[in-house]
Amino acid sequence: MTDQTQIITPEGFAEDRFAETPVPTLEDYRGGVAVFLPVNADPASLAPHFSVLSLIVVPFASSADGRGFSLAAALRAQGYKGHLRARGHILVDQFRAALRSGFNDVEITTTQAARNPEAQWRAVPLGTGYQSRLFAA
Amino acid sequence: MYTYTDFDRDFLRARVAEFRDQVARRVDGSLTEDEFKPLRLMNGVYLQLHAYMLRVAIPYGTLRSAQMRKLAEIADRWDKGYGHFTTRQNIQFNWPKLSDVPDMLDALADVDMHAIQTSGNCIRNVTADHFAGATPGEVEDPRITAELIRQWSTDHPEFAYLPRKFKLAVTGTEEDRAVIRFHDIGIRVRQQNGEIGYQVVIGGGLGRTPMIGKVVRDFLPRADLFAYLEAILKVYNLSGRRDNKYKARIKILVHETGVEELKARIEGAFETQKRLLPDLNPDVVNRIHESFAPPAFKETDFDPNTGQTPPLQAFIDTNTHPHKRADHLSVTVSIKPIGGTPGDATSDQMRALADIAETHAYDELRISHEQNVILPHVHRANLPAIYAALRDAGLATANIGLISDIIACPGMDYCALATARSIPIAQQIGEAFSDLDAQHDIGPLKIKISGCINACGHHHVGHIGILGLDRAGVENYQITLGGDGTEDATLGARTGPGFAYDEIVPAVERLIETYLDHRSSPDETFLALYRRLGLAPFKAALYGDTHAKAA
Amino acid sequence: MPRPFAPKIATANHLLEGDVIYFTDPGWSRDHSDAAVAQTVAEADALLARASQEPHLTVGVYLADAALVDGRPAPTHFREAFRTCGPSNYFHGKQAE
């Protein structure tokens, strides 16, 4: 998180647990604990590093671009257990989908946070949806 | 028919509350229009030319009479007393105020209905054969699969912000009334060695680049359905184009990547999903199976001659389809009165249909993709009473499958994207051929009209397709011939230059004269004749001999 | 030869009602002939910018060509003409108001 951004967890606005962790881009990644994974990257390419990675940040360039949701789900499907963060233009109305796709928190700009204060995020119903009921074998 | 559980009902109410809040946040500035638009679209709210439009889902086209009555009530209370049935088994209200939409959605929820995912870049309302559960030759009622897909795709966290809209259709017969080869995913229920499974077709679509879907699995075992659908959607969500909305549909991904390469990627994703996705919840599945059990069919001795009249016989000849039981039929009620707007029904007509279904037809109604209403299960003994009631409601037009049974999109009369009008063209063609005997003589003919290249009126698959364009500020109509949306999927071929607004109906009349002059016998349909002779005689009739020879 | 500049008006739909409105600079009207007219490219840009400043009232603001008839703006393209009256299949919309 920077001065210009706000972290939001299911509990509401939060401090950044990873404030001190540098997050290199995928190109600069040399096997460290954090990485910034662009939405056109192949999630499988990171699989060898899952055991050391504790933070993956996935960008949302626009709220209309839903690739990040599938990318998060793919990372979880391939066994990533660490922290997953959605960074960028994420609407209050997408918070539920983000958490259900596997993200732990989202990071938005403080400008957007001023328009979408904490109460709006806390009002999002986080109950389960159709899928967990349909596949509850 | 599927009846909602408390879970389904709670979900709907929560969604209505959420939309109410979204409208409030749009008004107070928490949401910009760019942010709000995808959210309102996902709740069925479009902005048209003169007003908003609310598109209500009729999942796999099935309605109970109480639901139809509620649609009538909504039309009277918040709209202008009518509704428009569409080619995707929806009903559209053309005049709602945004501020009234949350109340309309609450009224819909009273009868287990909604407008969720009827628009936007998400998985849309799933459609199915309108004779599902009634037609002979069905492997299984396709609505069982369609309802499973509805539950899976509703509010799916991964697939609500796709590159573009995503449409699925399901059929349970080898004949295709669900147009599965023109959907993003088309599904045909099949049986192999006693086991139920699916043929899966991907990448079909109309719009500006019409494409016929490609088969990617001939027999997918039932247990693998969702792992496979998720694999397709994942591949599409991550690699579909987002730079150009006209190239964003999966059909373009199939085309640009090549079906073999894409299939390999899908199979790769499928292996992972198959491993990870838990099995379906048997309670949910059993409940769905039970809800599509056929009604308790009436057993009565009846005399087929009782109440018979020539008009009734003519109605039965055109407007019915065989039923799996010999003593029953499916009745198609034409929503195409001569000179009317294709697919529009008044609230009184909706109530009449509800009453008929409740009294004479096991309380069930369907909406077809040809914009008509169907009574799927009708005992033959009830035909005279049904026909009389339909006549009283102005709904007894015996023109199913004939030249005046036209599909037309809303066009420039309503749609903000239109380049020309389509409804008045349909009205005028109906009037030009208003004589039903003449229509019968012309025989089976599908005319389909779109008011722009998006092809909502399916013009590419019309035997005669009409596309309205804007040529330098004037309406202009192009003709295509020989399209077919059934199991013989074919795209129509363009005849040549377009026609002005006041020339298009005479041009259609010339096409019909040509057909009547050239057919080998009255049994040779327009489409069969076109397949035998090709464009040439029609071009000659449209543009004169010289042009035809030059072309 | 470049086409001569056609006068422009700014139009939109009302956010809550959804019906067609015209920018009168300042303010909005339901009547096309009340619209403010821009006579040059620069005026048109400025008109669009001012019309776009009330997102809580409007949706989809854009410029449309107009012709001056007795000094008041009238639509030139058939799409804009339909927007001033309503659909052709029913007597609904502005024509009925």
Ligand code: HEM
């Ligand atoms: C507000 C009115 C409407 C708008 C703005 C609209 C918009 C569109 C657009 C943009 C497309 C092209 C999508 C693409 O190729 O990527 C399309 C396709 C389609 N629409 Fe509509 N539509 C409207 C009304 C309707 C109606 C009333 C129907 C049913 C009668 C309908 C059914 C379809 C179908 C079947 C397709 C083509 C199949 C496909 O490729 O998906 N639409 N629509």
Ligand code: SF4
């Ligand atoms: S085909 Fe064009 S004009 Fe017709 S409804 Fe679709 S987008 Fe509108």
